[in-house]
Amino acid sequence: MRKIFSRIFNYNLRTISNYTRNEDWDSFLEARELFSIQKKKDRDDERILLLCDKAIMSGIEEAYIYRAHTLQLLEFHFDAILDFTHAIANYPYDANLYYCRGHSKMILCDFKEAINDHKKALELSQVQNETNNSLNFNAKELGWESAALFYQSQLEICVQRKEDYENNKGIHQILSKRLANFKHRII
Numbered sequence: 001m002r003k004i005f006s007r008i009f010n011y012n013l014r015t016i017s018n019y020t021r022n023e024d025w026d027s028f029l030e031a032r033e034l035f036s037i038q039k040k041k042d043r044d045d046e047r048i049l050l051l052c053d054k055a056i057m058s059g060i061e062e063a064y065i066y067r068a069h070t071l072q073l074l075e076f077h078f079d080a081i082l083d084f085t086h087a088i089a090n091y092p093y094d095a096n097l098y099y100c101r102g103h104s105k106m107i108l109c110d111f112k113e114a115i116n117d118h119k120k121a122l123e124l125s126q127v128q129n130e131t132n133n134s135l136n137f138n139a140k141e142l143g144w145e146s147a148a149l150f151y152q153s154q155l156e157i158c159v160q161r162k163e164d165y166e167n168n169k170g171i172h173q174i175l176s177k178r179l180a181n182f183k184h185r186i187i
Contacts, residue, residue, distance in 0.1 A: 028060045071083060072103070081104050115162065
């Protein structure tokens with residue numbers, strides 16, 4: 001499934017009680033609103049990144065989630081992994097953060113760590129909580145019975161790609177060249 005599951009999620013504002021409304025908070029809310037635009041041609045990813053940067057510098061931790069997703073969509077996978085890792089430190093029970101970080105790791109051919117993240121996403125998705133209820137609802141809108149089944153399928157795909165990669169020596173050269181071309185975001 002090429003459609004990235006994370007694109008359709010609207011995270012609950014978990015941190016709103018910790019902040020007073022100010023210009024930085026308004027920047028974060030604007031980034032969140034821009035991120036929710038589904039069509040890439042209508043979304044201003046650079047503006048989202050700038051707004052998230054500003055929010056992060058002001059201590060709004062949730063902005064890491066939106067910046068990570070935006071970086072991933074722009075194929076800045078190394079940077080997305082760093083932001084997903086930071087977001088996971090703040091929201092360790094969010095299965096989707098592990099899945100998304102694992103997705104970027106899989107793209108970068110770090111299959112061992114990608115599989116670990118996919119397994120963790122699957123494990124966490126089976127816990128009953130508000131976040132997983134939202135993930136399950138969104139998974140059903142995409143035609144999946146549950147988020148857990150989606151994560152299970154993605155884990156199987158990751159394992160298969162790892163096996164294909166290990167069994168096909170020629171692909172090593174292709175992927176090595178591809179990895180060399182991945183970009184890092186310069187802030």
